[in-house]
Amino acid sequence: MNHTTSATDVAVVGAGVIGLSIAFELARRGREVVVIERDRPGQHASTVAAGLLGTAALPLGEQDDIYPLKLDSLRRYADFVASVESASGMDAGYRTDGTLWIARDATEDALLDQLNEERQQRGLDSRRIAAAEVQALEPNLIGDLVSGLLVDDDVQVDPRQLLPALARAAQASGVRIIEQQAVSHGDFDETKDRWALASGQEVIAECSNIVVTAGPWCDQIARPTRETNNPLAPSGVGPVKGQLLRLRGPGLIDRCIRTTNIDIAQRRHGELIVASTKEPEAGWDLSPTDEARDELLRRAYGVLPALQDVELEEHSVGLRPAVDDHMPIIGSAGRPGLWIATGHYRHGILLAAATAHWLAETMERGETPTMIAPYGVDRLEAQPQSLEAAS
Ligand SMILES: Cc1cc2nc3c(=O)[nH]c(=O)nc-3n(C[C@H](O)[C@H](O)[C@H](O)COP(=O)(O)OP(=O)(O)OC[C@H]3O[C@@H](n4cnc5c(N)ncnc54)[C@H](O)[C@@H]3O)c2cc1C
The missing domain is CATH 3.30.9.10 (D-Amino Acid Oxidase, subunit A, domain 2)
Structure with a gap:
């Protein structure tokens, strides 16, 4: 590692709907935020998505465990869109x-x-x-x-309008977005009491907090050994x-x-x-x-x-991005200053509003609010991960 490009409070890894929503929310709460994106913001599932934000869903029963979060997010959505539109000056395509x-x-x-x-x-x-x-x-x-x-x-949003608006809103609120920079690994530097995020040999960001929001690729971000079976924030996604x-x-x-x-x-x-x-x-x-x-x-x-x-x-x-039980993972990734939000599966556009709010609350309070207690990464530790088995 030989080059530091950015020192910040929070580094968010991945600029899909989840990463950008969290970055925007944290910036609105006065935090200094950098988003690091391997490609272009919102290029993957987030702009492919249909953008349906309904809480009614089939098959019946499948949604039970995430119903409260879906409902919470749906209730936040109009305000979420209004704040994105107001900060960006763009139409987010909400119907x-x-x-x-x-x-x-x-x-x-x-x-x-x-x-x-x-x-x-x-x-x-x-x-x-x-x-x-x-x-x-x-x-x-x-x-x-x-x-x-x-x-x-039930409402809908056009992700192809929402994502550019979100990126603009985040930037207008002070977020710096670094594009086309893949994070390969992260490490905690005991001497500086800070995290370092790197792309190969180059340190991209030093920060007090990392939020891993790299969608289905979360587990490819490694600890310094860069072994693929040694993820920075293991999630089974x-x-x-x-x-x-x-x-x-x-x-x-x-x-x-x-x-x-x-x-x-x-x-x-x-x-x-x-x-x-x-x-x-x-x-x-x-x-x-x-x-x-x-x-x-x-x-x-x-x-x-x-x-x-x-x-x-x-x-x-x-x-x-999905884990075996088809519920999201939102919260601490098991080490101080290391956070994760992924596994939103079929509902990431809908759940972005609640995820951003509750993750920011968790980071601020230093404890997990009841609303997202069921979505901790610890629930998966006892289970072997295999998506095929869950289909
Ligand atoms: C066909 C389809 C239809 C859908 N319809 C709906 C719908 O109607 N309603 C709904 O709510 N949801 C829907 N979804 C689900 C929704 O799209 C996802 O849940 C959501 O987009 C996930 O967002 P994300 O930010 O977690 O992941 P992503 O959008 O995948 O973003 C992750 C980002 O991380 C970046 N990244 C990865 N690795 C690294 C790295 N090492 N360094 C830096 N950056 C990295 C990626 O480049 C990417 O930009 C649909 C999905 C699909 C595919």
Whole structure:
């Protein structure tokens, strides 16, 4: 190690939605923050994502453990977006038109009953509607639907607007973003009582705190030995490949349409999102496949036939960061000044607001708030990690 480029209070490793949200929050609380990003900010899963921010989700039961955090984040989202927009002067692409779940057969009809019941039990609004009302609300959907579930308080955000706005907001609040610099390892310097983050032989940052937010790559950041099996902040996180389509055409739907196997969202500027695959067995593979594209289109056409006349603009792939239990990891990484936020899996855009708030609180208070107590890294220590087993 031979060169120090930056000395700071907090160094955040990774400029996805989680790293940037935390950096922005910490800067707003008066902390001095540097973000170090291997590529460009928001280049990976965070800008591939659909940006659906609903708390209603299928399969039922799967969400139980993260429901409180999802709800907490959803409730913070409007303020989060407002502060990003105000600090950046940019539109973050936030829409509050709600979600319409649709049932195409008796099985899906029963599932929507359960989803509705689950929401009522949690004190959340939603309303079962008959096929005729579904048709009146969204006339471009197929005619032979069984019923719908209207969730008016679901929102969406366009990650391709949110991420640049977040980066700008963070910078406007004093955050320095270092791009195209991969952190290879980190070390605690006892003599200086500070952490050092390095890229190969070069020290990029000396800091009192490191926040590891490198998505599925978190465990590739090593202790000084640079052995791959010796991560700086071990989390057991890994990739779950997702493929998603972007089409461009006239407005076809007024709210997000969700089913058991396909989601369709409309952006204000004419983009339609068809989401998405879940491929835990694909590992680090980032190639778009014809099979996935054809299957996503087949399912989407089956719900919204007019999509067949809309141009397919982009087929993208992202790696969701996930651990075995599909819950995020937020909090201390087991050593003073070492923090981690990853594993947000299918909900990182939604959970960014709560993650930033609660991690900043933890760092400030020096203890873990109740809200994020279930998401500590210690819960995984007893379990062997294998994503394939969890799929
Ligand atoms: C197809 C698809 C659809 C999705 N839809 C939704 C949705 O509708 N709603 C929702 O809430 N979520 C959704 N998600 C999930 C969401 O995208 C993720 O949970 C979220 O983006 C994770 O953010 P992150 O910041 O942890 O990781 P990432 O976005 O992966 O960011 C990590 C960053 O760390 C950087 N990095 C890695 N290693 C290093 C290093 N050594 N040094 C420096 N930098 C490094 C990377 O370059 C990257 O920029 C979707 C994901 C996919 C793939």
